[in-house]
Amino acid sequence: xxSDQSTADDNISAQLQEFDEMISSGAICISxxxxxxxxxxxxxxxxxxxxxxxxxDIGTKRKLQDSDDMSRETAVRQRxxxxxxPDGVVRLTRMVGEKENLAExxxxxxxxxxxxxxxxLLSTYVLDLDWLLPHFDSSTKLVIVKSYxxxxxxxxxxxxxxxQVTLVNPEFGKQGYPIMHSKxxxxxxxxxxxxxxxxxxxxxxxxxxxxxxxxxxDLPYTPTLSAATEFGDTLAxxxxxISVPEAVVQQLRYVDFSRVKIHIVTSVPSAAxxxxxHADSYGLNRLSEVARAIRDPELDERELYxxxxxxxxxxxxxxxxxxxxxxxxSALGSTPAIIQRDGGLSPTDIExxxxxxxxxxxxxxxxxxxxxxQQCIKFQTEFYSNxxxxxxxxxxxxxxxxxxxxxxxxxLARSNATKNGQQKAKERGWMxxxxxxxxxxxxxxxxxxxxxxxxxxxxFGVVLPDVHFESMFGRDTVxxxxxxxxxxxxxxxxxxxxxxxxxxxx
Numbered sequence: 001x002x003s004d005q006s007t008a009d010d011n012i013s014a015q016l017q018e019f020d021e022m023i024s025s026g027a028i029c030i031s032x033x034x035x036x037x038x039x040x041x042x043x044x045x046x047x048x049x050x051x052x053x054x055x056x057d058i059g060t061k062r063k064l065q066d067s068d069d070m071s072r073e074t075a076v077r078q079r080x081x082x083x084x085x086p087d088g089v090v091r092l093t094r095m096v097g098e099k100e101n102l103a104e105x106x107x108x109x110x111x112x113x114x115x116x117x118x119x120x121l122l123s124t125y126v127l128d129l130d131w132l133l134p135h136f137d138s139s140t141k142l143v144i145v146k147s148y149x150x151x152x153x154x155x156x157x158x159x160x161x162x163x164q165v166t167l168v169n170p171e172f173g174k175q176g177y178p179i180m181h182s183k184x185x186x187x188x189x190x191x192x193x194x195x196x197x198x199x200x201x202x203x204x205x206x207x208x209x210x211x212x213x214x215x216x217x218d219l220p221y222t223p224t225l226s227a228a229t230e231f232g233d234t235l236a237x238x239x240x241x242i243s244v245p246e247a248v249v250q251q252l253r254y255v256d257f258s259r260v261k262i263h264i265v266t267s268v269p270s271a272a273x274x275x276x277x278h279a280d281s282y283g284l285n286r287l288s289e290v291a292r293a294i295r296d297p298e299l300d301e302r303e304l305y306x307x308x309x310x311x312x313x314x315x316x317x318x319x320x321x322x323x324x325x326x327x328x329x330s331a332l333g334s335t336p337a338i339i340q341r342d343g344g345l346s347p348t349d350i351e352x353x354x355x356x357x358x359x360x361x362x363x364x365x366x367x368x369x370x371x372x373x374q375q376c377i378k379f380q381t382e383f384y385s386n387x388x389x390x391x392x393x394x395x396x397x398x399x400x401x402x403x404x405x406x407x408x409x410x411x412l413a414r415s416n417a418t419k420n421g422q423q424k425a426k427e428r429g430w431m432x433x434x435x436x437x438x439x440x441x442x443x444x445x446x447x448x449x450x451x452x453x454x455x456x457x458x459x460f461g462v463v464l465p466d467v468h469f470e471s472m473f474g475r476d477t478v479x480x481x482x483x484x485x486x487x488x489x490x491x492x493x494x495x496x497x498x499x500x501x502x503x504x505x506x
Contacts (some may be wrong), residue, residue: 020218062231072442079220080259080350083192087259088217090464090485091432092408095401096369103250103302103488106214108207111196112150112187121145121186121239121248124433125179127205129165138164144202145242146194147180147458157245170458181442182242182266182460183435192220193255195235197264197434199314199408202277204244209369210314210376210407211399211488213433215262222256234264237278241268262482263290265432267442267459270452279452284330284426284443287432291413292333294465295327297426301414304332305343310412312357312397314405316379316502317439324351326446330364331413333383335449337370349389355493356438357397359405360466364503367401374503377405381504395493396504400486407486409436409461412478414469427469431478434461 053186079084094105108312112135113122123145136142145168150209158167167233172178185196198408200212226232232252239249259410267283268275275282295304309331325336332339339345399406411432436442436459467485470477474490477484496502 003127005119007192007217009417011445024066041105054400071124077192083218083220085194085216086216086220087481087483087485088262090480091214091216092400092486092488093198093210093212093214095211095404098401100401105318106216108200109407110218111185111194111214112136113194114140116189117187118190119143121244123180123182123184123185123242124202125181125183126201126203126206129202129496130168132202138162139209140164142166143168145180145182145244145249152177157243158300159273161362166245168243168245171272171274173269173273175269175456177441177456178269179441179456180242181435182458184238184254184460186248189455192218193251194218198459199410199433199435205209205372205376206407209373210405211401211408213408213488215433216263217260217466219255226256226305227258229257229260231260231262231264234266236283238264238266240462241272241274241278244253262293262462262464263464265290265434265436265461267436267455267457269458270455270462275452275455276481282452283442283455283459284327284446284453285444288330288333288334288442289432290463291331294363294430294463295333296415301338301342302344305334305339305345305416307353307413309354309409310357310410310414310491311354312406312411312440312489313409313437313439313442314407315437315439316356316358316378316383317437317441318383318386319356319390319438319440320391321347321351321390323440323445324354324356324390324393327353327443329447331411337449354389354393355395356393357395357489357493359503360396360496361501361503363399363403364405366403367405369405373405373407375505376407377503377505379502384502384504391496394496396496396500397489397493400488400490406488408436409438410487410489411438412491429467429469431464431467435459437459438496 005440033399092104093108095104098105107293114137117136117140120139121143125147127144127146141164143166148169150172153169155169155171160166170180183198183200184192187194187196196214196216198212198214198216206212232255236249248297265286268278270279317491325347329336329339336347336350339350340347357378359377364377372478397406402504404453413429413431415429439457442459444455446453464480466480468479478487479485
């Protein structure tokens with residue numbers, strides 16, 4: 001958690017100054033989360049909350065219904081054919097000067113499609129409005145959920161005097177390091193909503209000087225209320241978790257989620273009010289639930305436990321061997337005790353199956369994009385020096401773009417098991433991407449088997465099931481849903497050499 005706090009200290013003063021200027025120019029606190037205690041919410045005047053349409057407009061409904069002689073199946077195919085990403089794709093952020101693999105990389109402008117966008121919901125840890133707003137037309141309404149310091153700012157929903165921007169400060173309970181780290185976008189167009197989960201904050205460095213990762217899927221509107229889905233229900237709950245106005249959440253009632261295959265994984269601070277009612281739905285508890293739901297039915301218990309985790313984040317937590325064991329068990333939808341019993345693995349065997357990637361000091365020094373990206377890679381010296389830190393788990397990664405640094409947060413679960421002597425299952429597993437760093441603050445501390453974990457941060461990410469791995473000519477290829485997944489690093493991770501040090505700070 002201290003590593004997360006150091007990042008907050010680096011950025012909070014600039015954010016507060018920017019927010020203060022917004023308030024002084026006429027911003028007004030207008031609302032609060034209806035499920036939480038309102039005593040800590042300031043109200044200054046009154047103004048209507050920015051609301052996105054509760055259903056598609058008339059023109060969109062007509063397009064969806066089409067003519068009487070068109071079959072429903074034909075209408076659906078026609079509607080999907082107009083969507084850029086109807087089945088979901090993974091992309092990397094396009095770094096400044098990048099000239100290779102352009103089809104795999106996107107800019108924020110590519111994602112936003114300014115000329116087509118109607119309204120947007122965004123969430124971020126670091127916010128630079130001066131950089132962000134030129135990506136949008138001045139008439140486009142933006143709702144932005146951001147991190148803040150509750151010891152300095154008051155919780156609430158604030159609207160700029162121009163009415164273009166609504167800033168949301170979500171709920172924090174009494175906790176030492178309050179962090180809203182989720183990175184989510186919902187972009188509303190005439191015919192569809194673009195869902196985006198990423199590891200990138202809303203400021204220049206994350207989109208130009210650091211390698212981040214993005215999941216994008218375009219979801220069409222429906223002419224009537226959409227059928228309930230696990231993804232849709234989880235997304236709505238995730239928005240309420242971070243105090244998004246209900247008028248925005250209700251827009252999801254007219255979105256078609258039927259083609260969505262991914263699963264949402266979020267974290268909510270245990271000290272927050274909503275966590276009291278849904279504590280077992282966050283962090284490692286949620287990851288474990290998803291892992292059980294997507295488990296390969298062809299694998300028995302012993303085969304399942306022959307899985308390796310590749311875990312990378314740009315901020316390193318206060319890790320221990322015990323934490324690695326608990327994380328591994330959660331990622332497999334199990335517990336350390338069950339894995340030892342059914343898998344025949346010792347505690348040491350279990351923790352050795354978790355590879356923790358992090359840049360070396362030498363890689364940081366060779367970074368060609370200057371000192372700013374290096375400041376965004378956080379590993380506290382005191383964590384590394386702690387005798388309990390599992391140094392044997394550290395692996396150096398090779399960035400896809402030479403001499404650059406990776407800010408993405410990725411977990412790959414890769415099964416090494418065989419089935420009836422054949423390596424059928426070897427290429428299968430799952431992938432997580434989003435805002436969760438590999439820290440207890442993000443994923444939570446396991447207090448006891450079957451009990452909610454103790455979480456510090458707000459986080460948001462997605463799990464891609466049924467991911468396939470293939471090794472050819474010394475290179476690993478990862479595919480999902482029949483499409484290659486671009487990774488920000490190569491999968492040929494290697495253990496630190498005896499004389500190598502991680503890129504430390506503080």
